[in-house]
Every structure is written in C-alpha cells, then in structure tokens.
Amino acid sequence: MTAVAWEPSAGDGNARAGVMSTPHGDVETPNFMPVGTRATVKTMDVEDLRTVGAQIVLANTYHLMLRPGEAVVSKLGELHGFMAWSGPILTDSGGYQVLSLNPTITEEGLVFRSTYDGARVELTPERAVAVQEALGSDIAMVLDVPVPLPSPRRLVEEAMHRTHRWAERALDAKQRDDRALFGIVQGGADPDLREQAAKDIAALGFPGYGIGGLAVGETADERDLALDAAIPQLPPARVRYVMGLGDTEGMLAAIARGVDLFDCVIPTRLARHGKALTRSGDISIKRAEWVEDETPLDDGCSCLTCRRYSRGYLRHLYTTSEPLADRLLTVHNLTYTFDLLRMARTAIAAGRFNEFRQHVVAARVGE
Template sequence: MCASPFTLHCRSSECSARRGELQTRHGVVQTPIFMPVGTQGTVKSVSPANLKEMNAQIILGNTYHLFIRPGHKLIEKFGGLHGFMNWDRPILTDSGGFQIFSLQQLAKITEEGAAFRSHLDGSKLFLGPEEAIAVQQALGSDVMMCLDTCIPYPADRKTTVNSTNLTSRWAARCRSAHSSREQLLFGIVQGGVYPELREQSAAELIDIGFDGYAIGGLSVGEPKELMHGMTEVTVPHLPQDRAVYLMGVGTPEDLVEGVWRGIDMFDCVMPTRNARNGTLFTSTGKIVIKNSKYREDKEPLDGSCDCYTCKNFSRAYLRHLFVSREILSYHLNTIHNLHYYLNLMEQIRKSIEIDSFARFREDFYGRLESE
C-alpha cells in the first residue's frame, strides 16, 4: 500500500476530534471539512466563483447521475468533470451505490453488480464495481468511492450480513480495477446497526487497502442516537493515518457530533436543499424565512455572518423573495447556508488546533434557539 495521502496534525485531548489534511492532485484539503454536493456537475443555484468566495475546498459529484446524463465519456472529452464544470479544486465522486439503493424499485442487485432502469427514460443500464471505477476514472475526480450496497433501516441481521459481505467483495474488485492511482480510492464500511458487522467490514476493507475509509449506510432513517453510536463504534477500527468520511451527514449538530467522534469529512444536500425550501441555518438556530414575523424585519439573517447575503440583504427582503418564488431567493439562501456550514467547519478546525473543541461544542449548543 502506498503512503497515506492524509496527514494528521493534532488531536483533541478531550475527545476523538482531530485536525489534518488530505493531499489530492488538485490541492490540499484541510480537515475536518464539509463538502457541498454538486450532484449533476453543479452545486445547485451557485456558481464555481461563489463556491470559491466561501472557500469551498472540495465538492462532491454523483457518479450515478453523471453516468446517466450527460454520460462520463462526453465529460471525459472536456478534460473530466473539472474541465466540464470549470472547477480547479478537488472533487470527490460517490460510487452510485446510494442512488441505486434509493431507486431500488428500478434496480436488481446481483453478485455482478446492479442492473437498473434509468429514472429519466427507463433505458436498461448496468453498474458493477468495474464500471463504477471506469466511470469515475473518466470523470477524473480526485477521490473515488468503491461501489457498495446500502440497506434500509431497519434491516434484519441476515440481510445486513449478506449486504456487508457483498460490499467487501465489490470493494476488492474496485481496488483491482483501480488503474489511475493519482486518483484516490476510498472503501466504504457497511454493517447496518450491528457493531460486530461494522468491525468485520472495516477489517476486510483494511486487508484490501485503501487511501481512505468512509462510513456508509447511516442517515437512512435510524434514530440520531443510533447513527452517532454506530459512528462511535466504527471509527476505532479504522486506521489512524487515513481520512475517515461519514457519508450523507448532516445537520450542523451532526457535524459537531461527528467531529467529536473522529470524523474528518462530511457531505450532505441539507444546506442547499433547505435553502431552496426556505430553511436557513444561523449561529442561533434555524430560521424559516417564510414566517410572517420576518415581513418587516430589517436585520440580516445572522448578525455574526459575513457572507454576501448577510452583508447586503434584510430578512424582510429574503422573505419577500421566497414567498414571491423569485429565483434570486434560491441563490442568496444557498450562499448563506453553505457559508454557514463551511464557516462552522473552519471554526471547528481552529478550536481543535488550540485544543478547545469541548468548549466550542458547549458554546455551539448554548447559542442554539428553537424557532
């Protein structure tokens, strides 16, 4: 196995939080980090320039959706996803496993892979481990993910065992198909809500050997306590010299709790999706901007936020845009929510550096109010 692309700088003396960096071919990513989700080669309603202004270090693209439209071979002709969308910083692509899980009524999963029908036109398609790697290599992402099998919550032990074992077999095939070694490849730990299966999955992936490790199959409907519990029991079984990525998580509170338990990387559609639905994150809690109490409110969304939206517009104006269904509402709301998430992670990194993350966590919860 090659030298790790992850460098650990310091740890918290109070919990499992850690501060590090991940080296990729398009730059160094400072961790812990949140990755905005750009499902179809775009983070919805914001431009690459907007993302750079808010210091997004790395974004996520979706293998399944880009495979279906416009197609990885077309994107490859433009120099990969970086050239296609004009983004010169790191990109992580997920494997498509979660989308196949989400569209399971259209898919049939076998040992070979997933045969499914396009959700766009019903055409027959196939994505196995080798295909998932080939697509991601064509996309040219900096971090690729192994194809895995995700199961719903709840799932019985037999179903979870079968899924976990298949994920490990697919991971070995992904590693064998991985020829572009300048692109990092992460394995995905499965195991449902069974600690012993999580431990087994981690051990099998470590035997194969990956550049980093992700924890998958969480945030699929299980209680928060169980999600945090599974994270807590899984992290100690993963190598300390590799980045650990908790997939599809989550709320600001989830990020704080994930870092507390040793997570380095996060992604979630929540800040962008909630922005389009009018739910905005602030240092004192969530704001539902359509509420009538903001009709004449001259204050910014968050007085402690220095994003473009907060520096220039009132809550009253943002409410007007949202209830009028103006496109600018999506843009300004998304800028704010992503800035909030990325700034939260920057504050977390700084607190770990001075070994005061426990105090930061306490202050974070102390500021939150409920609307």
C-alpha cells in the same frame, strides 16, 4: 505514494485536524463537501463556491453516467474542466442513488431503470470505477451495497460481505495511479457488524474510508454507536468520511469521534426550501413575522447575503418565487456550514473542541 494522503496537524481527545492532499490541491480537515449532483452545486457558480469557502466538491456518478455520459465529460476536460472547478472533487459511486430505484442486486452488480428514459442500466463494481476514472475525480468511491434501516440482521450482514467482495473487485479494476479510490464501511446500525465491516475493509489498505449507510433515519445514538464501533478499526493515518451527514449537531458529534469529512444536501436543499441555518437555530424565511424585519439572517455571519440583505427582503424574494432567493439562501447556508467547520478546526488546534461543541449546540434553539 498514493494520489490522496492525510497528515494530522492537531488532536483534541478523539477529534483531529489535518490536511488531506489531493491531485488538485489540499483540503483542511474536518471539512464538508457541498453536493454537486450534476456537476453543479445548485445555484452556485464555481466563483461563488470559492467565496463561501468550499475546498472540495462532490459530484454524482449515477447522474453523470446517464446525462451527459462519462465519455462527454471526459472529452470536455474531465469533471474539473467540464464544470470549471480546479479544486479537489470526490465522486460517489452511485449505489446510494440507485437504491431508491429499487434495483435488482446480484453478485455481479446492480441493474436498474434510468430515471431519465427508463433504459436498463447495469452498474458493477468495475464499471463504477471505470466511470469515475473517466470523470477524473480526485477521489472515487467503491460501489457498495447500501441497505435501508431498519433491516433484518441477516440482510445487513449479507450486504456487508458483498460490499467487501465488491471492494476487492473495485481495487482490481482500478487503473489510474493519479487518482484515489476510497473503501466504504457498511454494517447498518449493528455495532458488531460495523466493527467487523471496518476491520475487513481496512485490511484492503485504502487511502481513505467512507462510512456509509448512516444519516438514513437512524437515531443520533444509533449513529454514535456505529461510529464508535467502526472508527477504532480504521487506520489513524487515513481519512474518515461519513457519507450523507451534514447537520450541525451530527457533524460535531462525528468530529468528536475522529471523523474528517462530510457531504450532505442539507445546506443547499434547505436553502431552496426557504430554510436558513443560523447560529441561534434554523429559521424559515417564509414566516409573516419577517415582512418588515430589517435584520440579516444571522448577525454573526459575514456572507454577502447577510452583509447586504434583510430578512424582509429575502422573505419577499422567496414568497414571490424569485430565483435570487435560492442563490442568496444557498450562499448563506454554505457559508454557515464552512464557518462551523473552520471554527471546529480552530477549536481542535486550541484544545477546546468539547467546549466549542457544547457552546454551538446550546445556542441553536431554533424555531
């Protein structure tokens, strides 16, 4: 019996719906994890997260191991107690964040300078597991070796093999049976390498699989090819999670290929930059044309922002830098995202996912 399992409930072509069970409750899939980097989804209280429809949140190993440190989080009730979120939590391993710090990568692990105080920090596959077990997340991710795209094939291949060796070390380091550890498929944009990476990582028998190194600037076609190469190699009864993907069109394309889980900063980050995701396309709330606009952000949305406030009011809050603007736009963008995935699950169950996808994409003309 593993700490995290996945059961299918419906299928439509390659798209699939199901339920992922975790030590802190069930998650209907396909689903999305809002990013709570420092054990907080920016501007959202946990009550807000429930209201917008979040079933699982993501927190960041790299940031939390540096501030306040995993020992502090562990002492204050692990992540669930610390941030007062009683639902499922997934932590990423930190490799992706560290990449931007230009780390020294050796067979042993990553060495980098802390963004907080410049201190030398070492992150090994074993340490990444230990930190995540101390944080108490329901799902930990193995430390992988991300590579920027495009990179020479030799480098992508090297990173792929090292990711595999690190995954074996992570499994050996795992101590808590009441928590799950997911593997990560790397392999860049090269379909052959993706297929190989997926086959190798699947052979290690993880309860779920992240597909990493995507949503980093590759084209939609490159991403589709990478997913088409990797997914058939992964066991059907395990969760598949595309890391860092969260735009409407990208998620629908991945769901059509059998992906179950996503995370991304897009809905929350765009909100803080005055961008609203809507059924008819994304809009910028800054624009002068909204000054006297009495309509909500999105006619089809039932979030508190759309029920209560006009575009004119939201524009006023945003252009005068009122903090409420960030919160109201975040509430809306997350509601939009969770509504989209709920409708996708319903469409899969009804056997009309492709029709649903075409309809959503066609309606999103945007600015």
